[in-house]
Amino acid sequence: MNTTLICPSCGEQYPEDEVAWRCRCGSYLDLAFTPHFDPASLEGPESFLRFRSVLPLSFPEKALTFGERFTPLHPMLLYGVPVRAKMDFLLTTGSFKDRGAFMMINKCRELGITRIVEDSSGNSACAMAAYSALAGIEAHIFMPQGNSSAKTIQVHTYGAMLHKVPGNRADCARAAEEAAKDYYYAAHTWNPYFLHGTKTVIYEIMEQSLWQAPDVIFVPVGSGSQLLGIFLGLQEMKRAGIISRYPRLMAVQSEHCAPLKSHMQGQQTPQLPKEPILAEGIAIRQPPRLRQIIEALSETGGETVTVTDQQIVDALKASARQGIYIEPTSAAAVAAVGQFKGRLHKKDKVVVILTGHGLKATPRIEKIMDNS
Secondary structure, X not given: OOOEXXXXXXXXXXXXXXXXXXXXXXXXXXXXXOOOOOHHHOOOOOOHHHHHHHOOXXXXXHOOOOOOOOOOEXXXXXXXXXXXXXXXXXXXXXXXXXXXXXXXXXXXHHHOOOEEEEEOOOHHHHHHHHHHHHHOOEEEEEEEOOOOHHHHHHHHHOOOEXXXXXXXXXXXXXXXXXXXXXXXXXXXXXXXXXXXXXXXXXXXXXXXXXXXXXXXXEEEOOXXXXXXXXXXXXXXXXXXXXXXXXXXXXXXXXXXXXXXXXXXXXXXXXXXXXOOOOOHHXXXXXXXXXXXXXXXXXXXXXXXXXXXXXXXXXXXXXXXXXXXXXXXXXXXXXXXHHHHHHHOOOOOOEEEEEOEEHHHHHHHHHHHHHOO
């Protein structure tokens, strides 16, 4: 399956074998790829490859996997609101980023790419390092120096070349882009193939829900790869006539880093604090696909929800009391349910995406519990 990369800003197109990750005009690239999905055609185990007909892979039968299976859609009661929690923190490396890394690394294999660069606050780094190890691809991972030790240890143990960058997440991205002059930039923030992997979560949710769409989905948003993947899948299902309306996508951000809210209010996003913020996974001050995220919210009738550190801490503890051990970034989505519950309708079917495992942030959670 040959796909074309297209710039949404200037319209320039690139064949996939040119391995471009950014347009010459400076914009991100999208895929000119519009698959037709038919639930009746599904076959095989409940895995990423169950949805191979909507994945831009030329040889899905040759794709490398860890034998991933659907993650549970688990009922919870949050702040008096019945929800279903999509437990993506149970994927192989402990986060939803496995979905994008699976797609990204298998596409790199098809294109003959043997060395990649990625920058990440942690979860994407872990996923890309693991799938690169599986595929025998040399991975150079750039991470902020002050990030979670559990994630940096995980990346290093997979055998990736770990580059710790002084400063914040933006400094890390600049260092990775410089390295991308020599290696392929497989960044989840820029690369459209990653989004075609993360979209598998909404296909899973829909099949687990007997193809009845939720009314509201709460998603933590940093670079937006999860929310944009969900919207991409919803667009495909709407074209196929499987759904007639979109669920409302609720983009959850920390009050310390809320570029969506700032953009909508016509303001500049404040500089990130020097110290890593509690929800480090959504500390992206200038997401490259900001415009697309805003469009997805507009198309679905969604909104941004910002939460405080205290709300995140309370949500993390409340989740743990129900046996769900998640990292602070995931807890932000839980907190958003409590903040938004007054505007939910009694009959709304609500899904919360739990993106990362608590074991990813054990030192931070230890401090939270010590201060309780």
